[in-house]
Amino acid sequence: xxxxxxxxxxxxxxxxxxxxxxxxxxxxxxxxxxxxxxxxxxxxxxxxxxxxxxxxxxxxxxxxxxxxxxxxxxxxxxxxxxxxxxxxxxxxxxxxxxxxxxxxxxxxxxxxxxxxxxxxxxxxxxxxxxxxxxxxxxxxxxxxxxxxxxxxxxxxxxxxxxxxxxxxxxxxxxxxxxxxxxxxxxxxxxxxxxxxxxxxxxxxxxxxxxxxxxxxxxxxxxxxxxxxxxxxxxxxxxxxxxxxxxxxxxxxxxxxxxxxxxxxxxxxxxxxxxxxxxxxxxxxxxxxxxxxxxxxxxxxxxxxxxxxxxxxxxxxxxxxxxxxxxxxxxxxxxxxxxxxxxxxxxxxxxxxxxxxxxxxxxxxxxxxxxxxxxxxxxxxxxxxxxxxxxxxxxxxxxxxxxxxxxxxxxxxxxxxxxxxxxxxxxxxxxxxxxxxxxxxxxxxxxxxxxxxxxxxxxxxxxxxxxxxxxxxxxxxxxxxxxxxxxxxxxxxxxxxxxxxxxxxxxxxxxxxxxxxxxxxxxxxxxxxxxxxxxxxxxxxxxxxxxxxxxxxxxxxxxxxxxxxxxxxxxxxxxxxxxxxxxxxxxxxxxxxxxxxxxxx
RNA sequence: GGGGGCGUGGUGUAGCGGUUAACAUGCCGGCCUGUCAAGCCGGAGAUCGCGGGUUCAAAUCCCGUCGCUCCCGCCA
Numbered sequence: 001x002x003x004x005x006x007x008x009x010x011x012x013x014x015x016x017x018x019x020x021x022x023x024x025x026x027x028x029x030x031x032x033x034x035x036x037x038x039x040x041x042x043x044x045x046x047x048x049x050x051x052x053x054x055x056x057x058x059x060x061x062x063x064x065x066x067x068x069x070x071x072x073x074x075x076x077x078x079x080x081x082x083x084x085x086x087x088x089x090x091x092x093x094x095x096x097x098x099x100x101x102x103x104x105x106x107x108x109x110x111x112x113x114x115x116x117x118x119x120x121x122x123x124x125x126x127x128x129x130x131x132x133x134x135x136x137x138x139x140x141x142x143x144x145x146x147x148x149x150x151x152x153x154x155x156x157x158x159x160x161x162x163x164x165x166x167x168x169x170x171x172x173x174x175x176x177x178x179x180x181x182x183x184x185x186x187x188x189x190x191x192x193x194x195x196x197x198x199x200x201x202x203x204x205x206x207x208x209x210x211x212x213x214x215x216x217x218x219x220x221x222x223x224x225x226x227x228x229x230x231x232x233x234x235x236x237x238x239x240x241x242x243x244x245x246x247x248x249x250x251x252x253x254x255x256x257x258x259x260x261x262x263x264x265x266x267x268x269x270x271x272x273x274x275x276x277x278x279x280x281x282x283x284x285x286x287x288x289x290x291x292x293x294x295x296x297x298x299x300x301x302x303x304x305x306x307x308x309x310x311x312x313x314x315x316x317x318x319x320x321x322x323x324x325x326x327x328x329x330x331x332x333x334x335x336x337x338x339x340x341x342x343x344x345x346x347x348x349x350x351x352x353x354x355x356x357x358x359x360x361x362x363x364x365x366x367x368x369x370x371x372x373x374x375x376x377x378x379x380x381x382x383x384x385x386x387x388x389x390x391x392x393x394x395x396x397x398x399x400x401x402x403x404x405x406x407x408x409x410x411x412x413x414x415x416x417x418x419x420x421x422x423x424x425x426x427x428x429x430x431x432x433x434x435x436x437x438x439x440x441x442x443x444x445x446x447x448x449x450x451x452x453x454x455x456x457x458x459x460x461x462x463x464x465x466x467x468x469x470x471x472x473x474x475x476x477x478x479x480x481x482x483x484x485x486x487x488x489x490x491x492x493x494x495x496x497x498x499x500x501x502x503x504x505x506x507x508x509x510x511x512x513x514x515x516x517x518x519x520x521x522x523x524x525x526x527x528x529x530x531x532x533x534x535x536x537x538x539x540x541x542x543x544x545x546x547x548x549x550x551x552x553x554x555x556x557x558x559x560x561x562x563x564x565x566x567x568x569x570x571x572x573x574x575x576x577x578x579x580x581x582x583x584x585x586x587x588x589x590x591x592x593x594x595x596x597x598x599x600x
Numbered sequence: 601g602g603g604g605g606c607g608u609g610g611u612g613u614a615g616c617g618g619u620u621a622a623c624a625u626g627c628c629g630g631c632c633u634g635u636c637a638a639g640c641c642g643g644a645g646a647u648c649g650c651g652g653g654u655u656c657a658a659a660u661c662c663c664g665u666c667g668c669u670c671c672c673g674c675c676a
Contacts, residue, residue: 028639031631033632079634094634176676226670227669454676456676
C-alpha cells in the first residue's frame with residue numbers, strides 16, 4: 001500500500017512517483033487547494049491536492065478529517081520557491097496527489113494527537129491508549145525502548161551471552177514481595193506464582209553450564225504502585241559463572257555507558273568510571289541507599305562539636321549516642337528575607353517532623369557586612385565553637401545550616417526528605433545521568449517486628465569472603481557482595497555474587513528465621529543443585545523500564561510502557577482486572593469470600 | 601493502611617456564595633489555489649465527577665463517595 005514512508009522523502013526524490021499511507025495529522029483547506037499533513041511512524045509529509053489537476057482526489061480530500069487513514073498516490077515535487085518548511089525534515093518537498101483512497105475514517109479523537117503541548121488527563125490517555133501511542137512523544141519512547149533492548153541484546157551477544165527463557169508459571173516464594181498467584185486446574189487447590197524475578201532459575205542455569213545467560217524477563221510483584229513502579233515490569237536479568245564482583249561490575253558499567261553514548265548522545269555521564277559509594281556512606285551522607293549525586297548536598301556529622309555547645313537537646317543526644325548532623329544549603333539564607341527565612345524554616349521543620357524528627361534547628365551564616373550567626377540556636381555556640389562548626393561544614397556567607405539530631409534512622413529519613421525538597425528547587429538537568437554504584441551493603445538487616453535478620457538483598461547473596469566468618473559470630477556486621485547501580489536517585493539495577501556452596505547457604509536459613517524443614521521444602525532444589533558442581537557465579541538485574549525512563553528524560557515509568565496499569569493496578573482501557581464467571585471459578589475450585597458491602 | 605493534589609462544553613483552563621458559567625482550542629457549516637498551530641465569517645456544544653448537607657441562593661462552603669495522581673508504609 002505504501003512504497004515510501006512519510007519521513008524519508010527529500011529534494012533528491014523529486015520526480016519520483018510514490019504511494020504513501022498514514023493518518024491525517026492536519027488538513028488545511030484553501031478552497032481549490034487542500035494541504036494534508038500525512039503522518040506515519042517515520043514522520044510527516046505534506047500532500048497537495050489541486051482541484052484542477054485532480055478533481056476526484058480533491059473531492060476525497062475535502063471529506064478527509066484528522067486521523068482519517070489515507071493512501072495517497074502522486075509525484076514527489078520540490079516545493080515552489082518560498083514555500084519550503086524548514087521545521088519539517090521533509091519540508092523541501094510535497095506530494096502532488098493524483099489519487100487518494102480513504103482506507104478508514106476516524107471519529108474526532110478525545111484528545112489532541114497532533115500537538116506537542118497536549119497536557120491531557122492521564123486517565124483519558126489510558127482509556128484510549130491506542131490513540132495516545134500515536135502521539136509523537138509516545139512513538140519516540142517506544143522506539144527508544146526498542147533500541148535499548150536491541151542494543152542490550154547485541155552487546156551481550158557479542159560478549160558470548162545467550163538468551164534463555166524461564167517460566168512465567170513458577171513457584172511461590174515466601175520471602176520478599178507479594179506474589180501474583182495463578183490457580184492450577186490440573187491440580188486443584190494448588191497455585192503457581194508469577195516470578196518476582198528469575199533469580200533461582202538463572203542460578204540453576206549456571207549449575208546447568210550455561211555460563212553466560214541473559215533474558216529480557218517480565219517480572220511480577222503484587223505491591224502498591226508508584227511513579228517508577230508497576231506490578232509487572234521488565235528486567236534485564238543476567239548471570240555469569242566463574243566471575244568475581246569486579247568482573248560483573250565492570251562489564252555492566254561498560255554496558256550502561258555504551259547504551260547512553262550510543263542511544264542518547266545528548267546525555268552526559270557525570271563521571272567515568274562510575275563513583276562507588278559505600279552503603280554506610282550513602283546513608284550517612286545522603287540518607288538513602290540510592291542517592292541522586294547530581295547535586296552535592298550531604299549531611300555532615302558534627303556530633304563532636306555539638307556535644308560541647310550549650311543547646312540542651314544536642315548535648316543530651318550526643319551523650320545518649322545519637323548523632324547531630326548538619327546539612328549546609330549554599331546561599332539559601334542570602335536568597336531569603338527575614339520573613340521568608342522564618343517561613344522556610346517552619347516548612348522545613350514540618351518536613352522533618354513528617355520524617356519522624358522532633359524538630360529541626362537552623363542557623364544562617366553571616367555575609368561579610370552582617371555580623372552574627374542568626375537563628376534560634378546561634379546563642380548556644382561560643383565564638384570558638386562557631387568557627388569550628390563553620391570550618392567543619394565548609395560554610396560560606398549566606399549559607400543556611402540545618403541541624404538534625406535523633407536516632408540514626410530518623411536522621412537518614414530527614415536528610416533524604418530535605419535533599420528531595422531542595423532537589424526540586426534546583427531544577428536538575430535531566431540530560432545529566434549521574435550513575436554510581438552503591439556497594440558493601442550489609443548481608444542482613446534486623447527486623448524488629450519478627451525479631452530476626454532479613455536479607456538486605458536476598459537469601460542467595462554471598463557475603464564478602466572476608467566477612468564469611470561473621471555469619472557465626474556477628475551476622476549483623478557481615479557485608480554482602482551486593483552492588484546496586486543508581487542513576488539520578490533511581491535504582492536502575494542490582495546484583496551480587498551468589499552463594500554456590502550448600503554449607504554457606506544452609507547457614508543463612510536459621511539466621512533469617514527459617515527452619516531447615518521449611519527451607520528444604522521451599523529451596524531444596526537449590527541446595528541439591530549446589531551439590532552437583534555449582535560453579536561460582538554472580539549477576540545482575542536491571543529495571544529496563546526505569547532505564548528507558550531515564551534515557552527518555554521522563555519521571556514516569558508509564559510513559560515508556562505501552563499499556564501500563566493505573567495506580568489502582570487497573571487497565572482502564574480493557575477493564576482489567578475483571579470478575580470471573582461462576583463456571584471458571586468452579587472449574588478451579590475457587591470460592592469467593594468477599595468483605596460485606598456496608599449496608600446503608 | 602495513611603497523608604497531599606486534581607475532577608467545570610470533545611480537550612485544556614478561568615471563575616471559588618448571587619455571572620445569560622468565561623476564554624482558547626477542537627467540532628459543524630460557509631468563503632478562500634501556497635498553507636503548514638493557516639486565515640476570515642457563522643453555528644452547535646456544560647444539569648460544573650456522583651450523592652447528601654448548610655444557605656433565601658452552591659460550580660463555589662461542609663460531609664461522604666468514586667476516579668486519576670504524588671508521597672509514606674510496602675517493594676527479598
